[in-house]
Amino acid sequence: MSNSELTLRINKMTTIELLYQTLNERRRPEDIAEMVFELTKDSLTNNEKLLLEKASKGSLSKNIYGYTSMLQTFAEAKGATKQIEKALEIFQLNPNTKFDYNNQKDIEEFIALVSPIINKSIGKNDFKADRLNKSQRIENGIDLSKRNYNKKWRLLKRIENKLLKFITESKKVEFQKIAKHGLIHTLNFTNFSSDINTACFIAYYNARCNLRSVFTNESQIRSFDEISEMLLSKCNRKDTQLPNPTNWWAIAHIYTSQEVLSHLTDHQKGLLLGKWTTILQEIAAFLDQIWNQNDINRETMVVKRGNDSTTWNNTAGAWNKARDNWMNLIYSLGLDYILEEICFGKTLRLMAADVVAWHFSTNGKLDPNTEVWNKLPLPWEIFQNKVNCNKDLVIKYCEQAGLDPEKSGWIAPRTHGVAEFTPTPELVHGVAISNPFLATALKRHRFFSGKK
Known part of the structure; x- marks a missing residue:
């Protein structure tokens, strides 16, 4: 192997590693398209080059501003580092x-290690009844x-409370990721990097899936765009010169169309079905918790x-994504x-009152899916074996609401078209702003946040 070939291989591997890192981030599709173009330009047709250049010309490296006002990472749950460092000091550990x-x-x-030092029972945190x-x-x-005993007892109580909060916040983050891109953040590097075409499709489509919702009274832009279609078609090529086959198992972690699933074995499908069923059960339990903590107008x-609309909407989105994959x-x-x-039903998100008013002002009406949601058993009630929900019941309520139960995705896999690529807008609480500097200033002053 020549030095130039070795350098090219190293550069490609570095790019794939960078692409893999983006699976846990919220990078703009334009920036991913630029990386994909550099990685695959030697194997692209003229039309494929034009498509990728259409997106990559909007990358931050080619932008006159050179930055975006939007965070390019998901939120993270904060652990108990601060509290434990204090405990190490106080307990002299x-x-x-x-x-x-x-x-x-x-x-x-x-x-578990520190509590026995002061004979504190884990979970017993009543200040009057549980201290010695x-x-x-x-x-x-x-x-x-x-005084010293109380100080240590209180600190351990705070760490236990912090653990409970951390578990809850971790669930929120996990379900937000699932709502956006399914299970792709759990995919290991070996599967991701086994094939260049596989890695490129996953990374780009992931970036499209992670786009934020826009404040509108119309449908959101679909994630699967013309570039996603082109990259997936490269995975389907039979005459590829690449040494490794497409890793359909990896792709199924983010995109479970019937076409993709047809490449999997029944064993692989069974593994995914088991994962998604477990996830549905976990999400249902969390939805139950949020529902009881909020006075939500179901009608x-x-x-x-x-109402904690952010947590509800992220978790409802996770339920619907998990349900789609399960279906x-x-x-x-x-x-x-x-x-x-x-037959699990969908879970509806909470809508902002101003969006609903805007919708009605343009001769719109309440989404007919709301009527079906109102009548069907709640997701957690099904897992708790309190009620039954089957296909006939879903069809009945869909027909009453004037919906086609199959085309609306209530009893069958949802189908989608191919969206045209559109540049990623700078958003301030869903409102598109033309300039990232202006967007940063508006965020700082809480414009469009609903807060004074």
Whole structure:
């Protein structure tokens, strides 16, 4: 192998590694298109080059502003590092570099390790009932003053509370990612990098999936655009000169069309079906929790003051994404007869009152899907075996609402067309702004946030 060939291979590997990092980020499709173009330009046809250049010319490196006002990462749950560092100081313990205090298991292990020092029972956090009095401390060999004991007891209580909050926040982040791009953030590098065409499609389509919603009274732009279609078609080529075949298993972590699933074995489909069923159950339990914490108007699904609409909408989006994947796999495996016994319904997002008013002002009306949502059992009720929901029931309510149960995606996999590529707008709470500097200023002053 010549030096130039070796350099080219190293550069390609570096680009693939960078593409892989973007699976957990919210990078603009234009920037991903630029990376894909550099990685594949030698194997592209003229039409394919034109398509990628159409997007890549809007990349930040080619933009006169050179930056975006929007975060290019997902939010992260904050662990108990601050509290545990304080505990290490107060309990006079040596830090363990193997522990990651942004990890649930490690926080739990720390609590289990330190709590016995003051004979604190994990989960017993009532300040009056669960502390040891003086005689109990002496009996347990705890030679601490009341003040010192209370200080350590309170700190362990705070760490336990922080753990519970961290678990909840981690669920929110995980479900937000699932709502956007399915399971692709869980894909390992080996599968991602096994084939260049596979990596390019996944990375670009992932960026499209992660786009933020725009404030509009019309439908959102579909993720699957003309560039996604072109990159997927390259995965379907039979005459490719590349040494490795398309990794359809990897692609199925983000895109489960019947075409993609047809390339998987029944065993692989079964693994994915099991994953998505478990995820549906976890999401349903979290939806139940949010529902009980908020006074949501189920009849209209218009957000009211005090509703945590962000958490509900992200989690509802995760439910619908998981349900779509579950439905696709059911049909691909020929198991759609299951729907005669159990057929999960969609979960509707909360709508802002001003969007609804805007919709009505343009002769729109309440989404007929809302009527179906109102009548069907709630997702968590099904998993709790409180009620049954089957295909016949869904069809009945869809027909009453004037919906085609198949085309609307209630009882069959949803189909989609191919959207035209459109540049990524700078958004301030969903409102498109032409200039990133202006967008940054508007964010700082809370424009369009609904807050004073």
